[in-house]
Amino acid sequence: MGKRFWVGGYSPDGGGTSLGIRAIEISRGLLTDLGLAHAADSPSWLATHPKLPVLYAALEHRGEIAAYRIMDKDKLESLGKPVAAGPMVCHLAVAGAGTVLIASCYGDGRVLAYPINADGSLAKPTIAPASTDPFASPGHHPRASRAHQGTALRSGKIVTTDLGHDSLRMWDLVGGELRLHRQVALRKGDGPRHLVEHPSGLIYVVTEHSAQVIALAVNAAGEWQEVSRDSLGDGILAGEHFPAEISLDRHTNKLYVGVRGARAISVLELKGGRPVVLGAVPCAGEWPRHHLQVGNSLLVANQLSNTIEVLGLGPEDGLPLKHLNSLALDSPTCIVAQMPS
Template sequence: MDKRFWVGGYSPDGGGTSLGIRAIGIRNGVLNDLGLAHAADSPSWLATHPKLPVLYAALEHRGEVAAYSIIGRDRLEPLGRPVPAGDLVCHLAVAAAAGALVASCYGDGKVLAYPINLDGSLAEPSTAPASVDPFAVPGHERRASRSHQSTVLRSGRVITTDLGHDSVRIWDLVDGELQLRQQVALRKGDGPRHLVEHPSGLIYVVTEHSAEVIALGADAAGDYREVSRSALGESIRAGEHFPAEISLDLPTNRLYIGVRGARVMAVLGLNAGRPVFLGSAPCAGEWPRHHVHVGNSLLVANQLSNTIEAIGLDSADGLPSRRLSSLALESPTCIAAQVTN
């Protein structure tokens, strides 16, 4: 049986050529374009509800979040009107247990919590407290807050990255509102972008500006602190290469990071929780903005070369080793697995 995915991308309002959200499938390593599921303006990030046949899209350059009913396996229909968000909304995460959708906005730094109605449609959001730059100096120019990702932890708390303020924030989601529990300041200039949580409780943060992976661990009180940081290999240079997505392949206990500018996927093993660089290999395209795991392979959204690549992983070291198939797709930025309810 084939596996199916939704793909978002940048349309002309975001400098790309995508027409909207597409459906794709893969069977035995071969990718297939299943057509345009629905037209949309720069649906740069997608999130699927885990229980309802609903897909959410961040319409980045419109500053809106849209909900769609999933019709069959390759078509979408609007579920209500798009709801306003902040400037350059770039990421969405479904907090199903709390009945909310969390949105991160790169342009103005806002983090928003949208109540999810019973049918999956969205109500008006509440706005989380604004980030305070831990490195602010009185009398100096303020740095812009750049919210980039939100993730629901196994505890039910929400964790968000602020690329502009070099910090990670942990929230409690109570009655539809985000209440700040802790702010973890990293190093000035790190630029935390995306993160994943390991079943051990460790959190791995990839930084866009310093090009590293930072491990965060919690103490007995549940407060997080930095416990290690690891480079992505000697060939990855901060300021020249820009890490994007980070993923965890749990069966092999490895981290995978797409590095824009370097045209590679970097692979790190976990040694007693500490990431250790194992190697990198080409991603078969330009600007690997996002990727997902499909068995012993990766699907990579190469934004600037306009392709989705299916790449097999070496069974011994986990490095991308063979190109299984390629699918031409305009300006892809996000791949979201279809959920079988």
């Protein structure tokens, strides 16, 4: 038996051709399309519950979140009606040991916390305090807040990125609500998109606008500070290429970053915690919006070339140089394992 995944994508309301959430399987490096699991409008981001057979989807251009009961390897059933979120809800993360769903909205910067009921359905959310632009100044036009990702850290805190305000916000999850602990400003114009936490406690943030990876650590005073800032390769240029997903290798010694516009996956080795570029490797498609490591392979969702690609990782350097398989799939934007790891 192979490993199975749910795939979200953009439908016509988001400029794509996807019909909804699909199920796929990989076995011995070969991908199989298991069919349409449930029709949906631009389910651009997906998240599974860690304990319940429930899948959540951000219906980005409807500004709603849908919950589905997992019926089989290739079938989903609606778990109630979609619930309201905010404009361009683009990311979901289950936190609090499965008790809360965190939603990030690119359209207005809104971050919401939905209590999760016993059956996996969503209760009425609380809205976190709005972001304050750390670079705001009198006489200048205010910049829009653009929430893009929420992540549960090992400490139990939640961190959210704000691509528009060039900052991260750390939150305490108290009674299912988000309470602001600290805001961490990066540099103006960075555009932090997604991040990943290393077992060492370091956080690696990929920036969409400056096209870099920033490492953050907690100093002796308990404050988060930038400890390194590195490019994604000589050919990756800010303003021309747009980093998307960042992930940590299963051996925790490398980072993989999909770079839209460059048709590439950048690979960075962690040396003393600092990312050092090993290379930017072709992703066998166009607009690598998301990727996921599966054993010694990398699955890449190439949104604009309408494929999921399987790239074999080198046993020594981890570079995804071997093209193993390709599966035609409309406008894929997110891949999530059916069984949480």
